Amino acid sequence: MDAEQVAMLREVLSASDWLGRTEEFALALRDCANRSEGLLLVGTPTAEPWHMAAHLDDESRLNHLPWLSPTLVRWSPPPGSPPHLRVGIERLEQARRGETLFVVAEDAAPAPLLERVDDARRTGVTILTLDGGDRELSGLAHEALTVPAGERLLSFDGAQHLVSAAAGGAPRRRPGLRDRLARLLEKVTGPVME
Numbered sequence: 001m002d003a004e005q006v007a008m009l010r011e012v013l014s015a016s017d018w019l020g021r022t023e024e025f026a027l028a029l030r031d032c033a034n035r036s037e038g039l040l041l042v043g044t045p046t047a048e049p050w051h052m053a054a055h056l057d058d059e060s061r062l063n064h065l066p067w068l069s070p071t072l073v074r075w076s077p078p079p080g081s082p083p084h085l086r087v088g089i090e091r092l093e094q095a096r097r098g099e100t101l102f103v104v105a106e107d108a109a110p111a112p113l114l115e116r117v118d119d120a121r122r123t124g125v126t127i128l129t130l131d132g133g134d135r136e137l138s139g140l141a142h143e144a145l146t147v148p149a150g151e152r153l154l155s156f157d158g159a160q161h162l163v164s165a166a167a168g169g170a171p172r173r174r175p176g177l178r179d180r181l182a183r184l185l186e187k188v189t190g191p192v193m194e
Contacts, residue, residue, distance in 0.1 A: 042103055
């Protein structure tokens with residue numbers, strides 16, 4: 001998906017709350033990565049987030065945001081892989097306070113991933129998740145964006161594009177507590193009439 005396709009997707013979603021949700025999550029990702037000592041990116045054993053890694057790396061390079069370039073953590077890196085593709089899952093055991101862990105998992109996270117994420121959180125790592133509806137995984141996150149399976153307006157792949165593009169874009173004011181509470185209230189009760 002190129003910049004023009006992302007712009008079209010943004011236009012299609014402008015009447016929904018998806019655009020605001022993906023931008024809010026992207027701002028959280030950008031802020032956490034900026035304050036972080038490193039951005040770790042991991043998926044499930046069957047779906048490594050290559051796509052997200054490539055887009056975040058591009059946004060980092062194109063927008064001069066070095067902290068946005070992630071370290072891709074892999075479950076089983078093949079022997080002889082280049083150093084940047086050789087970072088194994090044991091890296092999560094070494095994660096410490098000041099680092100950010102971004103988990104991208106469309107399918108349910110297996111127990112070994114949930115355990116590692118929980119351990120990382122307990123050591124002070126900031127956890128962000130982009131998931132397909134896994135309540136256990138999103139429950140471990142400081143910030144989560146869930147794109148449920150079967151969502152009509154936005155695919156999981158589309159959400160990755162919107163998040164990475166917004167994370168690399170010009171910084172905007174992150175919604176404050178009042179903004180987030182108003183959005184939550186609107187979800188529960190419907191639009192507030194003035």
